[in-house]
Amino acid sequence: MLALTRKPGQQIMIGDNIIIHVVDVQGDNVRLGIEAPKAIKIYRSELYQAIVEENKKAVASSHENVDLANVLKNK
Structure with missing residues (x-):
């Protein structure tokens, strides 16, 4: 730094x-x-961290939905 x-x-x-x-x-x-x-893009660091966390949650949620869809297809 x-x-x-x-x-x-x-x-x-x-x-x-x-x-x-x-x-x-x-x-x-x-x-x-x-x-x-x-x-x-210019962000305050606390706002940037919040965006990163929300994106991680969205990806995790997206993966859960895909997995659930695959389970339902196989039944």
């Missing part, structure tokens, strides 16, 4: 096409602005 110190108004470049702007700092809160191509 790279740790950087930035002040409001300063930026961080990621590759050639992603820019992180430090918009504001108030106490323990930091506001960031992110410029990236529209094809790149």
Whole structure:
């Protein structure tokens, strides 16, 4: 992990096409602005983790349904 110190108004470049702007700092809160191509999805980590968990549940549920369908076919 790279740790950087930035002040409001300063930026961080990621590759050639992603820019992180430090918009504001108030106490323990930091506001960031992110410029990236529209094809790149940007999520807060807690939201991303929730999406991953829901996808895992959907896949597990899908597998259960397929297995149940196979059982019913064989009867």
